[in-house]
Amino acid sequence: MATIAATTPRTQATARRRTFSARQIVGKALFWLLVVFIFLYTLFPFYWAVVSALKPPESIGQFPVNYWPTTIDWSSLQYVFENQGFLLSLRNSVIISVSTVLIALTLGAFAAYAMGRMRFRGKNFTLYLILSMTMFPQIAILGALFQTIRRLNLYNTMPALIVTYLTFTLPFTVWVLSNFFKAMPGELEESALVDGSTPFQAFYKILLPLAMPGLITTGLLAFIAAWNEFLFALTFTSTGDFRARTVQPAIASFSGRSQFEEPWGPVMAASVVVTVPLVVLVLIFQRKILGGLTAGAVKG
Amino acid sequence: MSQQAAQVPTAQVATRGVPTSDVPTSSWGKARERLAWILVAPSVLVVTLVALFPLAQSIWFSFTNARLAGTPRGGLQFVNIENYRYLLTNDDFIRAFWNTVVFTVGSVSIETVFGVVVALLINSQFKAKGLLRTAILVPWAIPTVVSSRLWAYMFNGQYGVLNDLLTIRLPNMFDWIPFIGPSIAGIFPDEKVAFLASPNLQMGTAIAVDVWKTTPFMALLLLAGLQVIPGDVYEAAYVDGASKWQQFWQHTLPLLRPALLVALIFRTLDAFRVFDVLWVMFGPITQTRSLAIAAQQALVDADRLGRASAASVIIFLCIGVLVLVYTRLVKVEEG
Numbered sequence A: 001m002a003t004i005a006a007t008t009p010r011t012q013a014t015a016r017r018r019t020f021s022a023r024q025i026v027g028k029a030l031f032w033l034l035v036v037f038i039f040l041y042t043l044f045p046f047y048w049a050v051v052s053a054l055k056p057p058e059s060i061g062q063f064p065v066n067y068w069p070t071t072i073d074w075s076s077l078q079y080v081f082e083n084q085g086f087l088l089s090l091r092n093s094v095i096i097s098v099s100t101v102l103i104a105l106t107l108g109a110f111a112a113y114a115m116g117r118m119r120f121r122g123k124n125f126t127l128y129l130i131l132s133m134t135m136f137p138q139i140a141i142l143g144a145l146f147q148t149i150r151r152l153n154l155y156n157t158m159p160a161l162i163v164t165y166l167t168f169t170l171p172f173t174v175w176v177l178s179n180f181f182k183a184m185p186g187e188l189e190e191s192a193l194v195d196g197s198t199p200f201q202a203f204y205k206i207l208l209p210l211a212m213p214g215l216i217t218t219g220l221l222a223f224i225a226a227w228n229e230f231l232f233a234l235t236f237t238s239t240g241d242f243r244a245r246t247v248q249p250a251i252a253s254f255s256g257r258s259q260f261e262e263p264w265g266p267v268m269a270a271s272v273v274v275t276v277p278l279v280v281l282v283l284i285f286q287r288k289i290l291g292g293l294t295a296g297a298v299k300g
Numbered sequence B: 001m002s003q004q005a006a007q008v009p010t011a012q013v014a015t016r017g018v019p020t021s022d023v024p025t026s027s028w029g030k031a032r033e034r035l036a037w038i039l040v041a042p043s044v045l046v047v048t049l050v051a052l053f054p055l056a057q058s059i060w061f062s063f064t065n066a067r068l069a070g071t072p073r074g075g076l077q078f079v080n081i082e083n084y085r086y087l088l089t090n091d092d093f094i095r096a097f098w099n100t101v102v103f104t105v106g107s108v109s110i111e112t113v114f115g116v117v118v119a120l121l122i123n124s125q126f127k128a129k130g131l132l133r134t135a136i137l138v139p140w141a142i143p144t145v146v147s148s149r150l151w152a153y154m155f156n157g158q159y160g161v162l163n164d165l166l167t168i169r170l171p172n173m174f175d176w177i178p179f180i181g182p183s184i185a186g187i188f189p190d191e192k193v194a195f196l197a198s199p200n201l202q203m204g205t206a207i208a209v210d211v212w213k214t215t216p217f218m219a220l221l222l223l224a225g226l227q228v229i230p231g232d233v234y235e236a237a238y239v240d241g242a243s244k245w246q247q248f249w250q251h252t253l254p255l256l257r258p259a260l261l262v263a264l265i266f267r268t269l270d271a272f273r274v275f276d277v278l279w280v281m282f283g284p285i286t287q288t289r290s291l292a293i294a295a296q297q298a299l300v301d302a303d304r305l306g307r308a309s310a311a312s313v314i315i316f317l318c319i320g321v322l323v324l325v326y327t328r329l330v331k332v333e334e335g
Helices: A012-016 A024-055 A075-081 A084-117 A123-135 A138-151 A156-164 A168-180 A187-194 A199-228 A231-236 A248-254 A265-284 A286-299 B009-016 B027-061 B084-087 B091-123 B129-136 B136-140 B144-154 B162-173 B181-187 B199-227 B232-239 B244-272 B275-283 B291-301 B305-335
Strands: none
Touching: A012 A084, A012 A187, A024 A265, A024 B129, A024 B136, A024 B144, A024 B291, A075 A084, A075 A231, A084 A123, A084 A156, A084 A168, A084 A248, A084 B009, A084 B199, A123 A168, A138 A168, A138 A231, A138 B291, A138 B305, A156 A168, A156 A231, A156 B084, A156 B244, A168 A199, A168 B027, A187 A199, A187 B291, A199 A265, A199 A286, A199 B027, A231 A248, A248 A265, A248 B144, A265 A286, A265 B136, A265 B144, A265 B181, A286 B027, A286 B129, A286 B136, B009 B232, B027 B305, B084 B091, B091 B129, B091 B199, B091 B291, B129 B136, B136 B199, B144 B199, B162 B181, B181 B232, B199 B232, B199 B275, B232 B244, B244 B305, B291 B305
16 A cells, blocks of 8 residues: 555655565555556456457356456457348437437537527526536436336337437537637637627537637537446337347347357457447547546536 | 436536626616527426426326326226325335335445545556556446346356456466465355356446446546645655555545535435346346336336336335435535
């Protein structure tokens, strides 16, 4: 533990003594042991998913376990990509997530511009209203939404999910983007107005391009949330066909070729297919995501 | 879900800085105000339609005998607090409540401790810290359904990799050490552990899965809190001759408290509405059923819209109480 709080700036006092005491060596060793443990803890399960997806399905049930397989077997992945239901659910997930994010970004960018840069009566009320939306549990509106969806004959359709996903993507988008707009320098817009542009022109000619990084981050985070959503997808779509069922409930109920075969190979293969794009996106945009995730939290 | 929740309490903090009475007077200001309303209107409308209105409907349904499939026999009736009475005297529902409490307290407390450790690590000076910050994003990015199935596979009672570790690899790792080795190896179980099948272990297993998935978010929020602590605090402490351990308790932790509270709010609210992890790992069985699962089952399985709505309202109220308690704490914190 001693070394963990090592934020201390290197002072001259530490530089004076170069010889390490036994206590320091033990401390260092424990520190690196902890670091290695955290790396293993965070990354091993993902490694294990990949390895299990690439094992021959029949070797899945072996015990003791083989940690480092020497051969690659594509049959689980092949099974997943030949599985019509899974492919359809993949298509549905892409369509639903992209649509809901595009709608949330479009509506959200307008609202956030007004919230971040304009003064109007009822602004605080609107802000609180939208913020309280991010607080409340999806389950609180599940029944009422389900009822409406059935009345409108939207059960087991993609629009049902696209629209209901706005309950969490839109408030989030408005809030994060209004912070982005707020943080922008005010003179830009004023100079545009002096030039004779209308406020709307100032918005889409000057501010929108500047807000592009914010839009990308927000869109990505909203996309991840929509892509990973389970409760609405499970409740508002049916198990029987894949007209609207997304990948999350599909993976939750994914089974093997026969009911006697342990489905873990295909399940892991499907999991990897669904997760790898997310992990790659997150790693590419990690700086922005770190900023977007904690943007609000630091200001307090 | 957690990433949306992340923004909430700070908003309250942030809005404090914004001038509140913004009534524009000039004609140009009025035109701008009209524009502002035009820009805000679509979002407000959508939020009202897909969230506020359904919420009001849920509250109304919770006092009726509503069903999903058509109208109930004898028509839709106002049943007063019958649904609430039924739920609060129903053993399964009470069980679901306590399951949810156990899950929330267990998961949030463990991931807070883990989160603090990871945040302190990343905030310290060592070579691999950037790599570590990247690595912890992986569990965060993995969908809950996937992480639940993946861990269920790893926790498997017959051929799970964790049973391999506990009963074979780890004992073997220590066994050869002279004198103390065998006794360390003796700590590990002799037989495979039924993590998923044993009723005593199921909730703990689900908590372990949730902790893995949500610790990164906790750590990142706390890291943001750590990074705003000025370095001279530590320098002063160093001059005082405080040990690292004392520094942590006397300086770091008190300064970290606001960030810790914010992170606790997000995670508590998120854990209290748990659905995915428990559903995917165990299905809707009574032993591990959460409030959200109970509500969803009342709706989909039993076709009791009224009762399900009452369950939803109860979850909503619990979360409301939690928010009040936490905002109280934040206010006390700020003096």
